[in-house]
Amino acid sequence: MPPAAPVNEPSIIPAEELERKREVFRKFLTRNGFRHTNQRVAIFDAVFRQRENFTAEQLLEFARRIDRSVSRSTVYRSLPILVESGMVKEIDVGKDYKLYLPKTGAKMEQAQVVCLDCDKIFHIDAPFMEWYGQTVSQKLGLEPVQQRLQVHARCRRKDKCPNWPG
Amino acid sequence: MPPAAPVNEPSIIPAEELERKREVFRKFLTRNGFRHTNQRVAIFDAVFRQRENFTAEQLLEFARRIDRSVSRSTVYRSLPILVESGMVKEIDVGKDYKLYLPKTGAKMEQAQVVCLDCDKIFHIDAPFMEWYGQTVSQKLGLEPVQQRLQVHARCRRKDKCPNWPG
DNA sequence: GTAAGTGCAAAACCTTTGCACGTCG
DNA sequence: CGACGTGCAAAGGTTTTGCACTTAC
Numbered sequence: 001m002p003p004a005a006p007v008n009e010p011s012i013i014p015a016e017e018l019e020r021k022r023e024v025f026r027k028f029l030t031r032n033g034f035r036h037t038n039q040r041v042a043i044f045d046a047v048f049r050q051r052e053n054f055t056a057e058q059l060l061e062f063a064r065r066i067d068r069s070v071s072r073s074t075v076y077r078s079l080p081i082l083v084e085s086g087m088v089k090e091i092d093v094g095k096d097y098k099l100y101l102p103k104t105g106a107k108m109e110q111a112q113v114v115c116l117d118c119d120k121i122f123h124i125d126a127p128f129m130e131w132y133g134q135t136v137s138q139k140l141g142l143e144p145v146q147q148r149l150q151v152h153a154r155c156r157r158k159d160k161c162p163n164w165p166g
Numbered sequence: 167m168p169p170a171a172p173v174n175e176p177s178i179i180p181a182e183e184l185e186r187k188r189e190v191f192r193k194f195l196t197r198n199g200f201r202h203t204n205q206r207v208a209i210f211d212a213v214f215r216q217r218e219n220f221t222a223e224q225l226l227e228f229a230r231r232i233d234r235s236v237s238r239s240t241v242y243r244s245l246p247i248l249v250e251s252g253m254v255k256e257i258d259v260g261k262d263y264k265l266y267l268p269k270t271g272a273k274m275e276q277a278q279v280v281c282l283d284c285d286k287i288f289h290i291d292a293p294f295m296e297w298y299g300q301t302v303s304q305k306l307g308l309e310p311v312q313q314r315l316q317v318h319a320r321c322r323r324k325d326k327c328p329n330w331p332g
Numbered sequence: 333g334t335a336a337g338t339g340c341a342a343a344a345c346c347t348t349t350g351c352a353c354g355t356c357g
Numbered sequence: 358c359g360a361c362g363t364g365c366a367a368a369g370g371t372t373t374t375g376c377a378c379t380t381a382c
Contacts, residue, residue, distance in 0.1 A: 033361090034361085034362090035355085035356050035357080035360095035361060035362065036356075036357095037355080037356075037361095037362065037363080039362080039363070040362090055346095056346080056347080057346085069363085069364085070363095070364095071363065071364045071365075072347090072364085072365090073347095073348085073349085073363070073364060073365080074362080074363060074364075076346095076347060076348070077348090077362080077363085092260045094258045094260075096345065096346065096371095096372090097345085097346060097347090098346090098347095111298075111302070113302055113303065113306060113308065115308060116311060122306055124302060129315075132277075132315070132317070133317040133319075136277070136279055136290060136317055137279065137317060137319040140279060140288060140319070141321070142279065142281060142319035142320060142321050143319055143320045143321075143322060144317060144318075144319045145282060145318045145319055145320055146317075146318045147315070147316060147317040147318065148314075148315070148316050148318075149295075149298070149313070149314070149315045149316075150313060150314050150315075151298070151299040151302055151303060151310060151312075151313040152310075152311045152312045152313065152314075153299075153303040153306070153308035153309055153310045153311055154308060154309045154311055155307070155308050155309075156309060199336090200336085200337090201335095201336060201337065201380080201381050201382075202381075202382095203336095203337065203338080203380080203381075204380095205337080205338070206337090221371090222371080222372080223371080235338085235339085236338095236339095237338065237339045237340075238339085238340090238372090239338070239339060239340075239372095239373085239374085240337080240338060240339075242371090242372060242373070243337080243338085243373090262346095262347090262370065262371060263370085263371060263372090264371090264372095
């Protein structure tokens with residue numbers, strides 16, 4: 001059961017910063033031979049109106065509020081580009097859908113604490129993670145690409161969960 | 167593209183130890199109100215003939231060599247029981263299928279290093295992982311259930327990968 | 333005997349893809 | 358114009374489920 005649709009909130013990011021990010025994205029597209037389409041911009045904007053992590057399906061709904069013509073295919077085809085651009089983070093916590101998150105600022109590596117009762121995800125800095133990935137990979141003669149540290153936990157009683165809505 | 171079918175190797179485990187494990191499993195079933203069926207035993211035996219991690223589909227094939235009547239449904243319905251019994255470990259490395267592994271002896275927490283080029287998975291002791299999960303969960307008022315640390319890396323040239331077949 | 337287990341095939345679910353049309357550059 | 362992008366619907370691939378039949382206890 002994927003998370004319900006998010007509420008359409010105004011961007012957390014100051015207008016000027018958003019504009020700057022849009023410009024970075026535009027340059028990324030051009031530089032890599034991608035085209036600058038209305039749909040991609042709508043999806044991009046939808047991403048940066050989020051303050052929580054969201055699913056592809058949620059992003060579709062959100063982007064459609066900005067541009068009705070955005071289709072599911074385009075969302076799914078755009079997400080890898082957004083991730084590749086480094087402006088969006090993709091998280092896989094072992095559920096059957098992936099989660100996405102706008103990258104604001106230069107964040108360091110983070111671990112996720114996933115509450116199995118209320119599905120809330122906490123993001124926690126884990127600076128040692130990168131070091132660990134490098135060390136271990138090197139020992140095996142491999143080249144580290146990415147690492148992830150996830151803790152699955154329970155709040156037991158939903159109303160006691162620090163992040164339970166309400 | 168899921169891994170190819172495994173080769174049917176004899177059990178790594180000494181016959182007597184396997185017998186003992188079978189008994190533990192039998193008791194687990196009885197104690198929890200599950201029934202002791204031929205199919206479950208065949209699946210159990212199939213698991214403990216493996217020395218590498220395997221998919222549900224591979225397990226089906228393997229179990230069928232022991233008991234032709236084993237069906238896909240039964241494999242998928244048995245795996246959660248095997249995992250719950252603590253005798254089989256389930257690993258999710260972000261591919262679209264889960265991996266399973268017989269638990270031999272009392273292993274400590276392990277991290278996985280996943281080679282993105284050859285799909286090989288290395289299991290590495292990471293004793294600090296449990297400590298980390300507890301510490302972080304406690305800070306959030308949650309009860310830790312499980313944690314996982316995964317490093318995704320590349321061997322770049324397949325023939326150079328320490329685990330590339332051949 | 334009766335509740336639990338099983339096999340089969342269909343369904344579920346997110347994600348990907350083929351194809352014809354649209355549009356950016 | 359010509360290649361890249363898009364929408365739609367159908368396909369993909371693993372895992373789950375409904376149902377009628379078996380079987381363990």
